[in-house]
Amino acid sequence: MTRELLLDASGVAKNYGAVAALSNASLAVGAGEIHALMGANGAGKSTLVKILTGAVKHDTGQILIRGKTHRVNSPAEARRSGLVSVYQEPAIIPDLEVADNLRLTETPIEPFRHWVSELGVNDLDLRETARNLPLAVLRVLDLARALAIEPDVLLLDEMTAALPADLAEKVLDVVRRQGTTSRAVIFISHRFLEISALCDRATVLRDGATVGVVDIEEGVEERIVELMLGPAADGPEQPASRTTTPISEQTSAARPRLTVSKLGAGTKLQDVSFELRVGEVLGVVALEGQGQDELFETLSGFRRPSSGTISIDGTEQRFGHPADAIRAGLVYVPSNRVDALLMQRSVRENIALPFCAGSWGPIDMTREAERVGKAIDRLQIDTRAQGQVQRLSGGNQQKVTIARWIATGVDTLLCFDPTRGIDIRTKRQIYALLKELAAHGSSVLVYTSELQEVQLVCDRVVVIFGGRVVDVFPADAADEPTLMRAAYGLPRLAATVAGQPDHAPA
Amino acid sequence: MSQIDTTAPPIGLRIRRLVRDQPLIPLIILLIGLVIILEILRPGIVNERWIANTIKFAIPLAILASCQTLTMLTGGIDLSVGIIATVSAFVMATQVTTYDPAIAIAISLIPALVIGLANGIGAGLFRVHPLIMTLGTSLIATGGLQVYQRTVLATGSAIPDSLAWLGTGRTHCIPNSLVLFIPLAALIILGLRRTGFGRLLYAIGDNENAARLSGVHSWKVIVALYVLSGFLAGIAGLVYVGLIKAPSLSLAVPLLLPSVAAAVIGGTSIFGGRGGYAGTIVGALILTVLTTLLTVLQVPEGARRILFGLIILGVTAAHVRLTEDS
Numbered sequence: 001m002t003r004e005l006l007l008d009a010s011g012v013a014k015n016y017g018a019v020a021a022l023s024n025a026s027l028a029v030g031a032g033e034i035h036a037l038m039g040a041n042g043a044g045k046s047t048l049v050k051i052l053t054g055a056v057k058h059d060t061g062q063i064l065i066r067g068k069t070h071r072v073n074s075p076a077e078a079r080r081s082g083l084v085s086v087y088q089e090p091a092i093i094p095d096l097e098v099a100d101n102l103r104l105t106e107t108p109i110e111p112f113r114h115w116v117s118e119l120g121v122n123d124l125d126l127r128e129t130a131r132n133l134p135l136a137v138l139r140v141l142d143l144a145r146a147l148a149i150e151p152d153v154l155l156l157d158e159m160t161a162a163l164p165a166d167l168a169e170k171v172l173d174v175v176r177r178q179g180t181t182s183r184a185v186i187f188i189s190h191r192f193l194e195i196s197a198l199c200d201r202a203t204v205l206r207d208g209a210t211v212g213v214v215d216i217e218e219g220v221e222e223r224i225v226e227l228m229l230g231p232a233a234d235g236p237e238q239p240a241s242r243t244t245t246p247i248s249e250q251t252s253a254a255r256p257r258l259t260v261s262k263l264g265a266g267t268k269l270q271d272v273s274f275e276l277r278v279g280e281v282l283g284v285v286a287l288e289g290q291g292q293d294e295l296f297e298t299l300s301g302f303r304r305p306s307s308g309t310i311s312i313d314g315t316e317q318r319f320g321h322p323a324d325a326i327r328a329g330l331v332y333v334p335s336n337r338v339d340a341l342l343m344q345r346s347v348r349e350n351i352a353l354p355f356c357a358g359s360w361g362p363i364d365m366t367r368e369a370e371r372v373g374k375a376i377d378r379l380q381i382d383t384r385a386q387g388q389v390q391r392l393s394g395g396n397q398q399k400v401t402i403a404r405w406i407a408t409g410v411d412t413l414l415c416f417d418p419t420r421g422i423d424i425r426t427k428r429q430i431y432a433l434l435k436e437l438a439a440h441g442s443s444v445l446v447y448t449s450e451l452q453e454v455q456l457v458c459d460r461v462v463v464i465f466g467g468r469v470v471d472v473f474p475a476d477a478a479d480e481p482t483l484m485r486a487a488y489g490l491p492r493l494a495a496t497v498a499g500q501p502d503h504a505p506a
Numbered sequence: 507m508s509q510i511d512t513t514a515p516p517i518g519l520r521i522r523r524l525v526r527d528q529p530l531i532p533l534i535i536l537l538i539g540l541v542i543i544l545e546i547l548r549p550g551i552v553n554e555r556w557i558a559n560t561i562k563f564a565i566p567l568a569i570l571a572s573c574q575t576l577t578m579l580t581g582g583i584d585l586s587v588g589i590i591a592t593v594s595a596f597v598m599a600t601q602v603t604t605y606d607p608a609i610a611i612a613i614s615l616i617p618a619l620v621i622g623l624a625n626g627i628g629a630g631l632f633r634v635h636p637l638i639m640t641l642g643t644s645l646i647a648t649g650g651l652q653v654y655q656r657t658v659l660a661t662g663s664a665i666p667d668s669l670a671w672l673g674t675g676r677t678h679c680i681p682n683s684l685v686l687f688i689p690l691a692a693l694i695i696l697g698l699r700r701t702g703f704g705r706l707l708y709a710i711g712d713n714e715n716a717a718r719l720s721g722v723h724s725w726k727v728i729v730a731l732y733v734l735s736g737f738l739a740g741i742a743g744l745v746y747v748g749l750i751k752a753p754s755l756s757l758a759v760p761l762l763l764p765s766v767a768a769a770v771i772g773g774t775s776i777f778g779g780r781g782g783y784a785g786t787i788v789g790a791l792i793l794t795v796l797t798t799l800l801t802v803l804q805v806p807e808g809a810r811r812i813l814f815g816l817i818i819l820g821v822t823a824a825h826v827r828l829t830e831d832s
Contacts, residue, residue: 300719302718302719321718321721321723322718322719322720322721323722323723326720326721327721334719339713339715339716340715340719341713341716342709342712342713342716342717342779343712343713344708344712344775344779344780345708345709345712345779349705349708349709352705353705353716353717353720353722354721355702356702356703356705356706356722357702357706357720357723358702358721359702360701360702360703360706360730361701361702362700362701363701363702363705365700387527404720
């Protein structure tokens, strides 16, 4: 690299309490370069971006822009020193006119107009209130605003996600032309297709550290996936012994409980079809923002689908409210416990809530105590602080959200990342419980962001990319590298299909 | 002893925990304290008669405060209870000249239920903030009452003996209104703890999203709640007019803000999800005793209001501090 380095960050580290979000990240971008920043969920991409744009401060490391130390305390300062970022969610105030939004960031109008038309939006009225414009247009405006201040380094986070194809094409075109100037672009994307078409080099993060910088060339996808995965894990977790073998063998023959067909919702969930069988734990794997949130919201009755159908035991269902989904046997455990719990109320009231939804009359306290007690025992909830759920530990809180449905009796359990941010022991207990439920004839659909744990709990896995199902694996073929490749939309390797036993057989 | 001291938490913390788990205790202590102060300032004032009078005046306030307690548990409020009580009292007093008291009472509760239904539909279905919704309906009801008054100018008004007996009467020094109030209070307290509807009020106030996830249709609960609140306000108006014996266009309106204060002092969180009716009853008693105390002190009206406001703020702040997790 003989080019002048526009941005040179090295040894950047950031701790949140005891958790190291970044341990040793580096990123160097030269003039005229389009540089991809890659990493699996939780590798530290967003922390690095926040540090570069001044949203959070780093603990150690140095960041140079054009060779000068870059010390910023706010995105506005970052902008003045030549670094501008465009996020997935447009940073536009919806209740202001477009022109007022531009004034807020001191954006020159003429260059802005130029870039807007370059990006393919021709009939923009600056007096229009931002709220009235479609999201895709707002994202383009956000980008045009960034381009108008001619930043040295432009940072684009998932810029093309949820853009219609023609706009995405224009955006990529404009970004490509930035690469022919003396400026630079940092491009964050999960799409190899875009990266190989656009970028010159890629920096790969894993577990908070930069693990490699590669030139983009033919076949580099393999190398990047390898870097993101790291050295083969020395099997820290054995797949739990399958005490329920009969069921898992039955599953291929078992009848479907939940059939999802060509389901679409919002801009992200495009076309998803799969079957969840009786007695099965079906995993869902996807990178962030591939439509999995919309999928679970639709299945649990929080959101109406824009296309496609949901059938249970062969009967088509329409959910207008979660109560409809619950009646059909579909119950939901969201990843964020705060969404699911009455924090000021007791464990008992939290678990008994679905009963109260069904009947407003007097409660049979003895029967309730019995049902709640059984669910508490089964999940081994620590009830020392049961007066208020907010005094329980995170793991125990998550157990309460599941216990609620155990007490009601579960046909089909929808779990969205049920083990996010909880301790390993509780994690194991939850996995064991999900398997046990399936063994007793329930069906479980579980999205997890922790790929290495898929084999511990699932019978099969569907992988979603760009709002569509890209692959389905039986659990024994679903090791982490295979899932990672599939999650990035790469084709299967011939070798993995053979399914050599990477793990010791049970 | 020293062994206990090392294992048990310090006394301050133990008191805090006790107060946190039994928030009624400090309220009752405060109530007794106020009564003692009153007795010191005016020796001999606290006797059976005084107690019966205090209870008589506290009951209409406590019933109105039940409306605030129930709606505040869901994170709402009902600012129309003052005028609803007034409307019911006024309609009853003017209809009783033509109809049998039982029928007049039934007629008088119709506007209470209608206003409650309007509040419920606005707050539950159209998601208008309850503060705005009930403020709006209370203005409409105030105007409606004036229109109604013109149509009954000639009829005159009366208070049926039954309501006067209930509102003012005493049997062996025990106020008759307790005949109505004790079962009503028991019903509300038990209803909150031991019925699905009561639990749902807490659930919606604590986390509406979680309630929805568990299959609760919040709007149905909210509509039923405000109808119930209107009904209770109507009852409060009838008891109050039996006590005051002079129906007017603003009879119970001055009770509106004390009804909110009673619920807040009683430990019900205005943000929803926490509280109960037992505390509210003590809150209503505290406010009633406080009013007597300030009257006895012969504080001028302006200063009395200032003191009243300061004391409410002080008690509420202290209560929140004591019962919050440290």
